[in-house]
Each structure stands twice: as C-alpha cells, then as structure tokens.
Amino acid sequence: VSGYITDRAGQRLQNYQGYLFPTVFDKRSNYRTLANDSDSFIADFSVWDAIIFRGKTKVVDGQFSFSFNVPANINYRFGRGRMSFYADDGINDAHGHFQDFIIGGSYTSAAIDDNGPEIRLFLNDTTFVSGGTTNQNPVLLALLRDSSGINITGRIGHDMVAFLNNKTGEPIILNDFFKNNLDDFTQGRIVYPLGNLPAGVNTLTLRAWDTHNNPTQSTIEFYVSHSAILALENLLNYPNPFTQETFFRFSHNMPFTDLDTRIQIFDMSGKLVQEIRTTINSPGFASTPVRWDGKDLQGRLLGNGVYIYRLLVTTPEGHQSTKSQRLVVIR
Structure with missing residues (x-):
C-alpha cells in the first residue's frame, strides 16, 4: 500500500517527515440492537470493528508505503474493506481513510507455513x-x-x-x-x-x-515480592576473574525507585579494602552496572587473590537488604 500526505487542496506536502499509523479493517460487521428499554425499538446497524492489521511506517517527503499479509481467518465473503490513517510529524498531524478496495476469498498459492510465532x-x-x-x-x-x-x-x-x-x-x-x-x-x-x-x-x-x-x-x-519488602537476587560481577576492571550487577523488585547502593569489598582476612557508593534507579528489575577499577581505598591496584564483596541496598523508606559474593583478581 502506497500513498502520500496532502494539504486541504490535495497537494502533496513534500516537506512532511514523520510517521504513519495505518489500521486495516475487514468488511463491516452487522449488529442488531436489543431494544431493552420499553420505548426503544430493534434497529440494524454495521460498524468497522474487525481489524486485520495495525502498523507503523515512516513518511518521507510526504510519501509512505507499507505491506502486510491478510490473515487466513478473515470473513471470506467479498466486500468493501477500510483503511484508516493517522500521521504525525511532531508538529502537525493528519488523518484520512480509503475504502476503494475489495477484501474476501482466499489465496490458494500462498506459501506453506506450519510454524507458529x-x-x-x-x-x-x-x-x-x-x-x-x-x-x-x-x-x-x-x-x-x-x-x-x-x-x-x-x-x-x-x-x-x-x-x-x-x-x-x-x-x-x-x-x-x-x-x-x-x-x-x-x-x-x-x-x-x-x-x-x-x-x-x-x-x-x-x-x-x-x-x-x-x-x-x-x-x-x-x-x-511485595514492594514493602526489598528483595535482591542474581548478584554477580563480570568479568570474574578480572584484570583491569569489573562491573557489578544485581536484580531487585523496586523499579523506578532511588536505591542507595553500597558495595563493600573485603580481603580474606576481613579487612575492608574498598567501598563503592552510588544511587541506582532502573526502569526494570535489573540494576544498571556499577564499575570498579580494581583499586583499594588509597587508589592502589589490589594484588592477585580472592576477595569477598557485600551489596547493601537501602530504599527511600529505609528498608535494607544485603547479599554477598566472591570475586577473583588476576594481574
């Protein structure tokens, strides 16, 4: 299907750059009112309500084009369909429709497809x-x-x-x-x-x-896990082992929330060698990655070995949760 955007005089708007949202309908569906009220009567009416395609395509220099497959389970009776269009370029919108086409029957030479989505x-x-x-x-x-x-x-x-x-x-x-x-x-x-x-x-x-x-x-x-309880899962750092830098990630149950996040790193004797503090606010349940360059509190590169790290997360309401893991440094 191809077309173009025009002004009210029917001239193509060659500078129109935006998006078109087409909706394609099967033939009208026929209905009858129920006459539930004592002073009402039965009336027949029809509406375009059987959508067979709804898409989005670019409008370039006022022109657009899109394609789709007609579903196998349309109403096979031949009749007039309808396409409704809405377009927007961020400043001006446009609308229109097209009904000069017939839909119905079946295409016997269609490619065989036995696999679902x-x-x-x-x-x-x-x-x-x-x-x-x-x-x-x-x-x-x-x-x-x-x-x-x-x-x-x-x-x-x-x-x-x-x-x-x-x-x-x-x-x-x-x-x-x-x-x-x-x-x-x-x-x-x-x-x-x-x-x-x-x-x-x-x-x-x-x-x-x-x-x-x-x-x-x-x-x-x-x-x-109900939001009143902060839940932490899937704590890890990658790469692990690492040489130059690593990234900490975890999942939680509080998207769109400012989470005060602390990662404390200890050597095997229990001495705190580094603490990273940041605020995380993620749209989903996976945190954004927290980078660490492998240096201690004094800015010195840590030596080879196994280290323990502890994640401590606090919500704006003061709820806390912790989780721990191990990492390996190889220089």
Whole structure:
C-alpha cells in the first residue's frame, strides 16, 4: 500500500517527515440492537470493528508505503474493506481513510507455513530472566516474530491471550495491545500492565497465532515480592576473574525507585579494602552496572587473590537488604 500526505487542496506536502499509523479493517460487521428499554425499538446497524492489521511506517517527503499479509481467518465473503490513517510529524498531524478496495476469498498459492510465532516474554524490560523477582505491579513485555505476520483478528478463538497461573477461565485478551515494529509486519510487541499479583511464585502463559492460523504459546515464571519488602537476587560481577576492571550487577523488585547502593569489598582476612557508593534507579528489575577499577581505598591496584564483596541496598523508606559474593583478581 502506497500513498502520500496532502494539504486541504490535495497537494502533496513534500516537506512532511514523520510517521504513519495505518489500521486495516475487514468488511463491516452487522449488529442488531436489543431494544431493552420499553420505548426503544430493534434497529440494524454495521460498524468497522474487525481489524486485520495495525502498523507503523515512516513518511518521507510526504510519501509512505507499507505491506502486510491478510490473515487466513478473515470473513471470506467479498466486500468493501477500510483503511484508516493517522500521521504525525511532531508538529502537525493528519488523518484520512480509503475504502476503494475489495477484501474476501482466499489465496490458494500462498506459501506453506506450519510454524507458529516466536514468543519471548519479559517483565518491565528485556533484562528480566524467567524465575526472577518482581513487585506486585510489573509490566508484561512480549516480543513476537513470525515471517507471515501476527494474527490480531481474534476470530474463531484466535485471540492473542494470556493466562495468569493457568487460570484459563480468566483470560487476558491482548489483541488491542499488540503493536507492529516500524516498517515491519513480521514482528512487534505487547506492553500490558499487570497489577495486584499475589505474593510468591506466579506463572504467565501467552498464546498467539500467525496469519496462517498456527498457534504458539510461551510461559514465564516469576516470584512476586511485595514492594514493602526489598528483595535482591542474581548478584554477580563480570568479568570474574578480572584484570583491569569489573562491573557489578544485581536484580531487585523496586523499579523506578532511588536505591542507595553500597558495595563493600573485603580481603580474606576481613579487612575492608574498598567501598563503592552510588544511587541506582532502573526502569526494570535489573540494576544498571556499577564499575570498579580494581583499586583499594588509597587508589592502589589490589594484588592477585580472592576477595569477598557485600551489596547493601537501602530504599527511600529505609528498608535494607544485603547479599554477598566472591570475586577473583588476576594481574
């Protein structure tokens, strides 16, 4: 699909640089009112509500182009579809629609595709690892990829759906939360806020379909620690052993929070040889890396050997948690 942005007189805006957000609809769906009120009556009406593609593409010099695969589970009846457009360049926006096309039937020569989408699940950001710790209000981040495109129609039971703790009777429908990547119908992401999760071990399973109606599901496990309790996991330094420098990292359950962070390094006799102090505020559950150059409190390079380090993290409310590990210096 190709097109261009115009002014009200129909002239192409050659200086328009921005993004276009197209939404493609199947044919109108027909409905009938229920006439629930005593003074109402039954009326037939139709709406464009069956979305088959929603994307994002660049507008360059007022022109745009995008492509997508039509899902196999459209309404095969032939009829007029609709494309709705919204564009924005940071200053001016634009909108429009196009209905001069017919959608329906099937393409018998389509390439064979028997594989469902690839699904990768995270909480808050892509540094989260299954089995990690989170608070009770994380954000689900799902990255999906399929060479045929992702199915968002929701027809014939093909919803993009998630289940918490295998509660199949309480599905979370995610079709409206899926967004394709820029200029790429083969991959996109879901960002969905979760809330008030129970403390302890939880699982989330996501099921999605491609445009050939092949399903895939993926599951992530995580431990919920309520925010009042600071939880630290996965403390490590890399590289380890190291020669010139190393970086400390850990995971926690308090994203978007200023965490007073101290790393104390001791030799094997228990003497404090270095203390690093910083404030960490990360959008996810993985800390930003803390660098150490291998020098002691007097600025001298430490000798070869094994050292113990202790992490001490304090929240703005005064809650504390500690964790310890070993590192090795090799010069």
